[in-house]
Amino acid sequence: MNRTILIADDETRMRILVADFLEQAGYNTIEAKNGEEALSLYGKHPDIDLLILDVMMPLMNGWEVCHAIRDYSKVPIIMLTAKNTETDELTGFQKGADEYITKPFSPMILVARVNALIKRTYMDKQVYSKGLLLVDYNRISVTVDHVPVELSQTEYRLLTFFIENEQQVISREQLLNHIWGMDYFGTDRTVDTHINRLRMKLLAAGTYIQTVRGHGYKYEVK
Amino acid sequence: MNRTILIADDETRMRILVADFLEQAGYNTIEAKNGEEALSLYGKHPDIDLLILDVMMPLMNGWEVCHAIRDYSKVPIIMLTAKNTETDELTGFQKGADEYITKPFSPMILVARVNALIKRTYMDKQVYSKGLLLVDYNRISVTVDHVPVELSQTEYRLLTFFIENEQQVISREQLLNHIWGMDYFGTDRTVDTHINRLRMKLLAAGTYIQTVRGHGYKYEVK
DNA sequence: GCCTATTATCACAGTTATGTCACAACTATC
DNA sequence: GATAGTTGTGACATAACTGTGATAATAGGC
Incomplete structure (x- = not known):
C-alpha cells in the first residue's frame, strides 16, 4: 500500500524537490503552498499518512499547523526548521512534531527519516x-x-x-x-x-x- | 552547537594563528604540539569533530596519526602538507584524509575548507x-x-x-x-x-x- | 442461615531459563 | 611468532517460573 505524504512549503522549488524524491521512494504526495492550505488539505484528506511542514510559511506557520492538527490527530509530522540556533530550544508551543530536520538537508536524509517514521508509526501497530x-x-x-x-x-x-x-x-x-x-x-x-x-x-x-x-x-x- | 577542532602542529606560531581564525569562525579548538599528543587528545576527547594535522611533526608525523585514527574513526581530517611536488602523488599510506591543504595557505582558505568539510560531514550526521x-x-x-x-x-x-x-x-x-x-x-x-x-x-x-x-x-x- | 460444591489462596519444591565465569581458540597487529 | 584483544563454549550459580496439594473463602441451593 502506498503511503500519502503532504508537503507544505512556500518555496515551490523546495516542494517539488522533496515531492520528487518521495515519489521516487514510492510515496504519493500532496503539496500545499502555505499553512492554511496544509490544514485545509489535511481536513479534506484524512488518509494522509504523514505531513512535512516547513516552519516559515505565510498565513499560518508550520508550528501553528502542527498544533492545530495535534488537537485531533496523531498523524506523524516532520518539521523543517531553519538552521539557526533557536531551533535548539523548543518552546512549549514548538512541540508535537515527531521529527525535526534542519535546513539545509540532503534529500536522502529526508527520505530515510520518512521511511523510518512511517515504519515506526504504521508497521508496528499490533x-x-x-x-x-x-x-x-x-x-x-x-x-x-x-x-x-x-x-x-x-x-x-x-x-x-x-x-x-x-x-x-x-x-x-x-x-x-x-x-x-x-x-x-x-x-x-x-x-x-x-x-x-x-x-x-x-x-x-x-x-x-x-x-x-x-x-x-x-x-x-x- | 559549536564544533570542536583539534589542531596539531609543532610550530606554536602556526597553531595559534589557525586556532584564532577558527575561533573567530565560531569553533572550539584544542591544540596539540606533536603527533603523539594529537592522538592521545583525540582518544580523550571523542567529541572532537574535525582534526587538522600538520604532516611534519615530532614523535608521530601527521600521516601516522591519520592512519591510527582511521582505524577506528571516520572523523574528518585535514592534512597540512609541504608545498613540494611530491604531495601530488599520494602513496598508499598517505590516504585517509578528507582534505589536503598545502603550505603556505591563507587562513581564509583554511576556514572555508573547514566549514565545507564540517557541513559535508555532519549534515548527514547519523x-x-x-x-x-x-x-x-x-x-x-x-x-x-x-x-x-x-x-x-x-x-x-x-x-x-x-x-x-x-x-x-x-x-x-x-x-x-x-x-x-x-x-x-x-x-x-x-x-x-x-x-x-x-x-x-x-x-x-x-x-x-x-x-x-x-x-x-x-x-x-x- | 446452613451445607456443599466450587473456586481462591498459599507455601513449597521441582523445573527451566538466564546470568556469570573461566578458559581455550582465534585474530589482528606489530 | 609474540602479544593483546576478542570470541565461543561448557560448567556452574542464580533467578524466575511452574505445578501441586493443603487449606481457606465463597457462591448458590435448600
Whole structure:
C-alpha cells in the first residue's frame, strides 16, 4: 500500500524537490503552498499518512499547523526548521512534531527519516487496547492504566488467549489444551492458580477475567 | 552547537594563528604540539569533530596519526602538507584524509575548507541519542552519560541492531542470524554472554537491554 | 442461615531459563 | 611468532517460573 505524504512549503522549488524524491521512494504526495492550505488539505484528506511542514510559511506557520492538527490527530509530522540556533530550544508551543530536520538537508536524509517514521508509526501497530488494558504483541508487553505489568510466559499466553476469545466462556479443559498442550494432564488447580496470579498482576484490570461458576472463565471488559 | 577542532602542529606560531581564525569562525579548538599528543587528545576527547594535522611533526608525523585514527574513526581530517611536488602523488599510506591543504595557505582558505568539510560531514550526521546513550555511527563510537565506552565489533553490532529494532523483542535465534550470520550455529549461551558483556560495558545504560524471559531480549529506554 | 460444591489462596519444591565465569581458540597487529 | 584483544563454549550459580496439594473463602441451593 502506498503511503500519502503532504508537503507544505512556500518555496515551490523546495516542494517539488522533496515531492520528487518521495515519489521516487514510492510515496504519493500532496503539496500545499502555505499553512492554511496544509490544514485545509489535511481536513479534506484524512488518509494522509504523514505531513512535512516547513516552519516559515505565510498565513499560518508550520508550528501553528502542527498544533492545530495535534488537537485531533496523531498523524506523524516532520518539521523543517531553519538552521539557526533557536531551533535548539523548543518552546512549549514548538512541540508535537515527531521529527525535526534542519535546513539545509540532503534529500536522502529526508527520505530515510520518512521511511523510518512511517515504519515506526504504521508497521508496528499490533496492539490490543480496551478499558485499562493494553497489550503490545510486538513488544510482548502489557500495561494496565499505563503502568507496565510483567507477566510470565504462561500468564501472557493465558491473557492473549482470553483476548482472542473475548466474552466467550472458556473451560479449564480448553485452557489446559490450548495453553499447556493437548497431551498435558494438569489439574484444575493449576489453571486456577495461574488465573489467580494473572488477576493479581493485572491489578484493576484483573476483574476483566470473570469466574463462571461450574463452567470456567470469561474475559470481558465492563 | 559549536564544533570542536583539534589542531596539531609543532610550530606554536602556526597553531595559534589557525586556532584564532577558527575561533573567530565560531569553533572550539584544542591544540596539540606533536603527533603523539594529537592522538592521545583525540582518544580523550571523542567529541572532537574535525582534526587538522600538520604532516611534519615530532614523535608521530601527521600521516601516522591519520592512519591510527582511521582505524577506528571516520572523523574528518585535514592534512597540512609541504608545498613540494611530491604531495601530488599520494602513496598508499598517505590516504585517509578528507582534505589536503598545502603550505603556505591563507587562513581564509583554511576556514572555508573547514566549514565545507564540517557541513559535508555532519549534515548527514547519523547520531543516535536517547537516555544516557549516544551512538555516533560515523565515528563508530558509543558514550554513556558522556563517558566514552569501548565496544568490540560484536558488541557494537548487537547494540546497533537493538537500536534499529527499538522496543521490539528479538529472539536469540534472530540475533544469531543477524549478527553472526544465517549459517552460523551458535548456542544460546553465546548470545547471553555477549549480551552480558555489552550490558557491563554500557554501565548504567545496560538496563536498556531487557530480558524477555522465554522470548529473547528487548532494547528499550525507560 | 446452613451445607456443599466450587473456586481462591498459599507455601513449597521441582523445573527451566538466564546470568556469570573461566578458559581455550582465534585474530589482528606489530 | 609474540602479544593483546576478542570470541565461543561448557560448567556452574542464580533467578524466575511452574505445578501441586493443603487449606481457606465463597457462591448458590435448600
